[in-house]
Amino acid sequence: PWHPVKDSNGAETEANGRRKAREALGRLWAYSRPDKVPLSGAFIFLTLAVICEMFIPYYTGKVIDILGSKYREAEFYVVVSLMALYSMASSLSAGCRGGLFLLSLARLTRRLRVLLFNTVVRQEIGFFESTKTGEITSRLAADTALMSRSIAINVNVFLRSLVKVVGIYCFMLNLSWQLTVLTLIDPPVTALIQEIYNRYYEGVVKDVQDSIARSSHLAGETVHAIRTVRSFATEQEEVEQYNARLLETHWLKIRRDVIRALYLLVRRVTQVAIQIIMLYYGQHLIRTGQMSSGNLVSFIMYQTESGDYIRTLVYMYGDMLHSMGAAEKVFLYLDRKPEVPTEGVLKPQSLKGHVQFKNVSFSYPSHLDVPVLKSVSFELRPGKVTALVGPSGGGKTTCISLLERFYEPQKGEILLDGRPLRDYDHKYFHTKISLVGQEPVLFARSVTENISFGLQDCSAEDVLRAAQEAYADPFIQQMEKKYMTDVGEAGGTLAGGQKQRIAIARALVRRPQLLILDEASSSLDIESEHKIQETLCKMQGLTVLVVAHRLKTVENADKIIVIEDGRVVEEGDHRQLMDKEGMYHRLVQRLFTQNGDLE
Numbered sequence: 006p007w008h009p010v011k012d013s014n015g016a017e018t019e020a021n022g023r024r025k026a027r028e029a030l031g032r033l034w035a036y037s038r039p040d041k042v043p044l045s046g047a048f049i050f051l052t053l054a055v056i057c058e059m060f061i062p063y064y065t066g067k068v069i070d071i072l073g074s075k076y077r078e079a080e081f082y083v084v085v086s087l088m089a090l091y092s093m094a095s096s097l098s099a100g101c102r103g104g105l106f107l108l109s110l111a112r113l114t115r116r117l118r119v120l121l122f123n124t125v126v127r128q129e130i131g132f133f134e135s136t137k138t139g140e141i142t143s144r145l146a147a148d149t150a151l152m153s154r155s156i157a158i159n160v161n162v163f164l165r166s167l168v169k170v171v172g173i174y175c176f177m178l179n180l181s182w183q184l185t186v187l188t189l190i191d192p193p194v195t196a197l198i199q200e201i202y203n204r205y206y207e208g209v210v211k212d213v214q215d216s217i218a219r220s221s222h223l224a225g226e227t228v229h230a231i232r233t234v235r236s237f238a239t240e241q242e243e244v245e246q247y248n249a250r251l252l253e254t255h256w257l258k259i260r261r262d263v264i265r266a267l268y269l270l271v272r273r274v275t276q277v278a279i280q281i282i283m284l285y286y287g288q289h290l291i292r293t294g295q296m297s298s299g300n301l302v303s304f305i306m307y308q309t310e311s312g313d314y315i316r317t318l319v320y321m322y323g324d325m326l327h328s329m330g331a332a333e334k335v336f337l338y339l340d341r342k343p344e345v346p347t348e349g350v351l352k353p354q355s356l357k358g359h360v361q362f363k364n365v366s367f368s369y370p371s372h373l374d375v376p377v378l379k380s381v382s383f384e385l386r387p388g389k390v391t392a393l394v395g396p397s398g399g400g401k402t403t404c405i406s407l408l409e410r411f412y413e414p415q416k417g418e419i420l421l422d423g424r425p426l427r428d429y430d431h432k433y434f435h436t437k438i439s440l441v442g443q444e445p446v447l448f449a450r451s452v453t454e455n456i457s458f459g460l461q462d463c464s465a466e467d468v469l470r471a472a473q474e475a476y477a478d479p480f481i482q483q484m485e486k487k488y489m490t491d492v493g494e495a496g497g498t499l500a501g502g503q504k505q506r507i508a509i510a511r512a513l514v515r516r517p518q519l520l521i522l523d524e525a526s527s528s529l530d531i532e533s534e535h536k537i538q539e540t541l542c543k544m545q546g547l548t549v550l551v552v553a554h555r556l557k558t559v560e561n562a563d564k565i566i567v568i569e570d571g572r573v574v575e576e577g578d579h580r581q582l583m584d585k586e587g588m589y590h591r592l593v594q595r596l597f598t599q600n601g602d603l604e
């Protein structure tokens with residue numbers, strides 16, 4: 006992770022960080038281009054506001070001179086009216102500036118989020134295995150906000166301070182060049198103090214953030230795994246751990262605040278010291294008639310302000326670098342190219358559903374050294390039912406994941422109707438191939454929305470028919486709001502078998518050419534499974550790949566493929582394999598009987 010300021014090993018890293026920050030700023034600027042009208046407007050108002058504001062100290066000094074010398078009433082009223090006018094103009098412009106900047110900020114944030122989400126959902130499945138969900142959502146929520154804030158707010162304040170400092174120095178030179186030269190000692194001192202402060206503060210702020218993230222991660226994890234926590238009765242330990250993390254955050258925050266307090270103290274002391282020197286010298290200038298007392302008052306007002314703005318400039322620079330860290334993380338995601346590209350274009354009118362695995366070898370990206378499939382070859386013939394069986398962990402689900410293109414095999418290839426899977430159009434491919442996974446995932450939406458998921462032109466009749474085919478209609482009809490019932494987060498309000506039936510309906514509604522059922526009937530009762538099988542038998546021309554435990558499901562398959570330890574060990578129909586008295590025979594004897602699923 007890139008962090009320029011905290012890194013202590015020299016100027017090299019820091020220079021690198023600054024270069025990257027400049028690059029990031031450039032990109033952000035490019036992303037803000039659609040907002041160039043409000044941004045230019047904001048800049049114009051910013052300059053206006055600053056210029057108007059700058060006259061105030063000048064006129065304040067004037068008022069003092071007028072009051073001090075012989076009474077010049079008319080002039081007094083003119084000056085005071087001018088002051089009022091400038092103040093008003095300045096406040097108005099400042100308001101417009103702020104509004105326009107905030108508008109651009111909101112628009113930029115939304116644009117970035119959509120862009121980012123669009124890239125994220127297209128990443129390969131392996132990416133989601135190696136990336137925490139929390140990390141992705143915090144990129145979307147926190148980092149994008151931080152990053153647009155940096156362009157809209159920091160750039161805003163940065164520009165304002167820059168314009169202001171330049172203007173102030175013009176006024177100061179005009180009032181007294183000697184005093185101006187004297188004040189030139191201030192900026193380097195201020196900048197130095199600020200720089201030292203930034204270094205420490207940045208680091209500790211980061212630690213605080215990390216620590217907060219750790220505690221919320223812990224809390225999230227506990228809530229997520231509440232069933233496990235409950236069944237191990239570890240509630241108390243979880244609470245204690247959470248408390249420990251919060252305490253850690255607490256102490257880090259105290260450290261942060263002490264650093265800040267020390268900084269404020271040093272800053273204040275230097276400020277006062279410089280002002281005393283200036284008063285002393287200014288008094289000398291007034292005595293020798295080189296300056297009026299009003300001018301000295303104006304000058305001191307400018308000088309105080311200039312100090313504030315210089316500090317802001319330096320601070321902003323550090324803060325911008327910091328926000329660029331967030332930007333950098335967002336860019337990493339934005340630039341990420343999915344390792345399984347989805348750019349095929351093939352969309353044939355008709356598909357037979359003929360699948361061939363040819364010497365497919367595969368390891369999961371997270372464990373590249375563990376071969377999971379070892380030169381697997383088999384074929385799903387069009388319109389036939391093929392069953393994958395074998396001991397748990399043998400690689401059945403992995404075969405299905407490859408067929409779904411969740412991963413790309415390292416060796417060998419998978420063909421659909423003679424063409425590599427990657428040649429097919431992504432949307433087309435997944436309409437033709439329907440998967441009912443091992444653990445069906447439903448969305449916190451209505452039953453209808455879950456079944457018609459991802460289909461635009463799906464009528465209520467289509468949904469009803471699919472639900473009937475999946476034998477889900479009977480229990481849906483019994484629910485209070487029927488098809489409009491919300492299934493709750495991840496389908497939490499439904500039983501396992503009900504979820505599976507909805508998932509099967511979701512697969513069937515798109516009239517696939519190839520249906521994949523990965524232990525889809527594992528939580529189904531015998532009756533539902535039987536009904537569903539009847540439907541599947543009626544579907545002419547549908548190619549089915551089924552992974553099942555129950556003998557009954559497997560027995561009727563046209564072909565059975567036995568996979569063990571990443572290899573195809575046997576192939577044939579039930580009779581042939583039983584006669585062979587090999588692995589399948591043993592499985593039937595042992596596994597199926599053990600599960601009590603043998604009829």
Ligand code: ADP
Binds near residue numbers: 372397400404
């Ligand atoms: P089956 O479905 O036949 O029970 P799987 O295909 O799920 O078996 O698993 C095959 C092997 O791959 C197992 O050893 C399992 O631990 C491993 N595996 C499964 N999924 C992943 C994953 N996402 N990342 C890494 N290894 C995995």
Ligand code: MG
Binds near residue numbers: 403443523
């Ligand atoms: Mg499995």
